[in-house]
Amino acid sequence: MKLIYTHENTMLLHSAKNILDSNNIESAFKSEHSAPIGPNLGISNIFQELWVVHDEDYLRAREILEREIINPEPKAAWVCPQCNEENAGSFDFCWNCQTAKPA
Numbered sequence: 001m002k003l004i005y006t007h008e009n010t011m012l013l014h015s016a017k018n019i020l021d022s023n024n025i026e027s028a029f030k031s032e033h034s035a036p037i038g039p040n041l042g043i044s045n046i047f048q049e050l051w052v053v054h055d056e057d058y059l060r061a062r063e064i065l066e067r068e069i070i071n072p073e074p075k076a077a078w079v080c081p082q083c084n085e086e087n088a089g090s091f092d093f094c095w096n097c098q099t100a101k102p103a
């Protein structure tokens with residue numbers, strides 16, 4: 001197991017895992033509850049980690065995530081057909097209702 005990506009935004013982590021899944025790279029979440037910073041931060045206190053299960057997939061996974069998530073090509077924002085929320089072009093799923101980005 002190797003730590004590949006960590007972010008406080010769980011939606012971003014889930015889309016990172018979806019990308020790895022679609023490239024046949026097995027990955028798993030681990031969560032760590034960091035020390036509470038304040039009473040109003042709620043879910044942002046939970047720090048999530050995405051781990052690559054097989055070490056030999058790590059370099060390929062890193063390359064894919066860098067291309068897709070860390071330094072994505074600029075993509076046009078899109079509006080969710082389900083809830084009409086605007087999503088950043090790098091999101092494959094609506095941040096609000098998890099509807100897949102329309103083709």
Ligand SMILES: [Zn+2]
Nearest residue numbers: 080083094097
């Ligand atoms: Zn939506």
